[in-house]
Amino acid sequence: MNSSASATADSALRAAWEDLAAKVRYHRQRYYNATPEITDAEFDALYRKLQNLEEEHPELRVPSSPTLEVGAPVEEGSGFPDLEHLEPMYSLDNVFSKDELEQWLIRTPSDSYSVELKIDGVSIDLVYRDGELVSAATRGDGRVGEEITANARMIAGIPDTLKKNETFPIPSVLEVRGEVYIAIEDFPLVNEQRQKENKKPFANPRNAAAGSMRQKDPQAVKKRRLTLVCHGVGVAEGITFESQSQAYEALVAFGLPVSEYTQVLHTHEEIHAMVEKWADHRHDAVFEMDGMVVKVDNREQQRALGATSRAPRWAIAYKYPPEEAVTKLLDIRVGVGRTGRVTPFAVMEPVTVAGSTVEMATLHNQSEVKRKGVLIGDDVVIRKAGEVIPEVLGPLADRRDGSERPFVFPTLCPMCGTRLAPAKEEDADWRCPNTQSCPGQLAGRLEYIAGRGVFDIEALGEKAAWDLVRTGILTDEAELFNLREEDLLNSRVYTNSKGAVNAAGKKLIEGLKSQRDTDLWRVLTGLSIRHVGPTAARALAQKFGSMEAIRSASEEELAATDGVGQIIADSITQWFGVEWHRHIVDSWAVSGVTMEEEQGEEQPQTLAGLTVVVTGSLENFTRDGAKEAIVSRGGKAAGSVSKKTDYVVVGANAGSKATKAEELGRPILNEQQFEELLETGTVATLL
Structure with a gap:
């Protein structure tokens, strides 16, 4: 193309941008003044057209572009302040079988129920005063979340101003609950952008949404294609709703999106039919979903039923069973982790499980490979139950043709060639002893x-x-x-x-x-001392107040710390006994990394009245350490699962307790959720 033609093309692009930008500005102004001339969908299409044009031709975007007209960005490095919800933001109780759902329906009779898809996204709390968005927060612990108002203004579906309408008055205060997600069709585009930026792709849409909402720069949030769906109302002043479905009608009238898949049903049979229908069409929704939510529709009945300390009695979440798939096991390889643990993992033909494409799965250790009886070349059954990496259940042995071969665990570290140290009693893992140089x-x-x-x-x-x-x-x-x-x-x-x-x-x-100036517990966690995760590090920082005090403490003093115990104390003592380890701490101290912290209070009683069972091996807790962490926070660490069990924490190689928990419908947590439970007393999203 010659220079004249190029200039003409550039001029045409600029003219197209200016025309689109003018239309968006005009209709946005009409929208906020409650005199719209086009529908919301038409405006969204117009806005997306402008957005796409700017993405394809970044040189067209100017600081005054309507796609950049947002609130002030969050101060760099300041984090997010705490914000208390006007009304507690509860989680949901779960059921895992048709029988359990039926029992809940029998216990919770009503003339009508609102039934909706359970979106696998991230919860958000919005507060509007006199129709203006004044705050947005994450769920947090259900009482206090992180204030993310600037980021929320960048999320599709969250208007700055509620739309006036003839049916519902603008309330003086309206607290809106919703779920932020990335649409299934948008997720590949988000990852494509990350790859262009030389960043690791997100594992799934929910992880992407969770990370995106906490970006420090609101402009970065805008690139993540986040969308809101509202699913409830908290405090409402100046307006009343007779039913959940009427509240949803009001939200739509105000310009807030609700799920198009929600239905009001009246009989148990209708509810079961809808649950079964979506079990077969889980991937037909625009977002990832992992179950159905059934709510008593009548708001007066909701208030009468009330809530427990963590969930409303008038709603229940039916969780679909974990998805399984069959694929080819191409190879078994080993990786080396930061603590020297050598872990075999399965390399498979890519397969879609629970809405995401996977091609690797952990096999934990050599014993697990033998126990499962898998051979390289097998067709294997894999299951994904919320984990980023799925689980290999076992081989389809009847499909073998003789070409399969057994996995031979290496004797040398694949990264540095050091001879591996064999597994010890109560430790099934082989480890690379070359800690410093591997x-x-x-x-x-x-x-x-x-x-x-x-x-x-x-x-x-x-x-x-x-x-x-x-x-x-x-x-x-x-x-x-x-x-x-x-x-x-x-x-x-x-x-x-x-x-x-x-x-x-x-x-x-x-x-x-x-980031040198941070919490002492974070510094201690960053040393990668075996068994010392965030929970133990917090406890140690609170008790001793400085790295030097921790370093100088006796093994007995360390073990006496709530949530630590003998094994962790021994690990800390051994770690500080190594010269190059001490050099790390000394060097960081000279560099200005935090080494002291004011002594904190005793552990908060976040688990008061709760019974927790731990089964399997955890990365950051020994068996005793997990037990002490529960007890020190007021909970009961039980040895068996029953209907009275509040939570079951499942680690690697979990046995019959995990099966029992599934049979009884007890909430199951992974290690990350266990740490969340210890810190807050609640879990935002259960497996």
Whole structure:
């Protein structure tokens, strides 16, 4: 194309952008003034057309673009302040079988029920005063969440101003509950954008939504294609609703979206039929869903039924069984984690399970491979029950043709060649003893240090961690916080095509500087001491108040700490007994990393009155440590599952207790949810 033709094309694009931008501005103004000339859907289409044009031609976007007209961004590095909900934001009780659902319906009789799809997204709480959005918050612990108002303004379906209408008056206060999700068709586009930015793709839409809502820059939230669906109302002043369905009608009239799949049903048979229908059409919805929610429709009856400490009695969630699929086991390989644990994992032909494509699954350890009886080349059954990586249930042995071969566990570390240390009593894992120099372990530790639950350094992910190790920029984590821009010149990740430090490199250096000042428990967690996860680290930081005090404490003093116990105490003592470990702490201290913290209070009684059973092996808890963590927070650590059990925590190689929990319909938690339960006393979303 010659220069004249190119200029003409550019001029035409600019004219098209200006026309679209003018229309969006005009109709947005008419919308906020309650004098719309087009429907919401037509406006959305117009807005999307402008958005897509800017994405295809970023040079057209200017600071005054209507796609950038938002509130002030969150202050960099400030985090999110706490915000108390006007009314508690409860979770839902779950049932897992038709019989359990029927029993709930019998116990909760009503003339009508609102039945809707259970969206696998992230909960949000919106507050409107006199029709204006004044705050938005995450669920948090059900009472207090994180204030994310600036980010919420970037989410599709959340208007700044409620729409006036002839049917429902604008309330003086309206608290709206909803679910934020990424549509199934949009998820590949979100991951495509991340890959262009050299970032690791999200595992599933829910993870993407959860991470997106807590971005520090609202403009980054806008790129994630988040959408809201409302599913409830909290405090409402200046308006009353006779039913759940009427509340939904009002929300729609106000310009807030509700699920198009919701129905008001009157008989048990109708409810069971709808549950069965969606069991066969789970992937027909625009969003990922993992069950159905049944609510008493009458609001007066809802108030009469009330709620327990964690869930309303007038609603129940029916959870569909975990999905299973058959695929080919192509290979069994081993990986090395940050603690030296050598873990076999299955490499499979890609298969869709529970709405996401998977091609790897953990096999935990050598004993688990033998127990399952899988051979390389087998057709295997896999199950995904909420885990990021699915589980291999076992082989379809009758399909074997003789070409299959057994897996041979290596004797040498695949990352550094060191002879592996065999499994010990009460530890089924083989480990690489080359803790300091094994590149797999070091890269894993660096990535862990940068994680959101530790130092929260955004520019240091898996790929970057491996780059720092392979190029020799870091030989251990001691010098991490001493890195300078000139140290990154040999990096492939942190330099541009001209060999200069790129934006990611500058962001890394800035992040290392800004994140040095953090909580002591995060620093302790970042040391990757075996068995010391966030819960134990918090307890130690609260009791001892400084790294030096922890380092100098006797094994007996450490073991006496609530939520720690003898095994963790022994692990800490052994860790600080290694010279290069102490060098890490000393180097970080010189670099300005937090080493002291005011002594906190005793553990909050978040589990008061709750009975919790732990089964299987947990990564960050020993058996005694998990028990002490429960008891120290006022809970009862039971040894068997019964109908009186409130939660069952399931780790690797869980046995009959996990099966019993499923049979009795007891809530099942993974380790991450267990830590959430310990901290808040509630779990936002159950498996």
